[in-house]
Amino acid sequence: MPETERSAAHPAVRAGWLALGLINVALGIIGAVLPLMPTTIFLIMAAACFARSSPRLEAWLLGHPRFGPTLRAWREQGAIPRRAKIAACTGITLGYAAFVLGARPHWPLAALVAAAMMACAAYILTRPAPASPD
Structure with missing residues (x-):
């Protein structure tokens, strides 16, 4: 600004x-x-x-x-570094597992949450890696 x-x-x-x-x-x-x-x-x-x-x-x-x-x-x-992408996707996966095991949601809610989390993971994975400094 x-x-x-x-x-x-x-x-x-x-x-x-x-x-x-x-x-x-x-x-x-x-x-x-x-x-x-x-x-x-x-x-x-x-x-x-x-x-x-x-x-x-x-x-x-x-x-x-x-x-x-x-x-x-x-x-x-x-850009998102590769390690950060791995950490984020691992956290998303663990968070979803905790949600399913802890809340035991009915399949429509579980599917909705899975779709939202997969969309977030897809966004993260499609970001470029930082350009290496010259």
């Missing part, structure tokens, strides 16, 4: 984006610790929120040694 647009935003709007960014960072941290909860998607959303509220926090997140390269690859190329 251009600096003129960022500075023209109402302070309450910027505070709202900042709060959403901080909530997403908190959810990302929880996801880094808890199995089956995603991390990267929350950090992608946090970076987008910080782009509208705090250039300093946006730069911190994009420069983070662990998460920064993945976030930059997504932002610049729409």
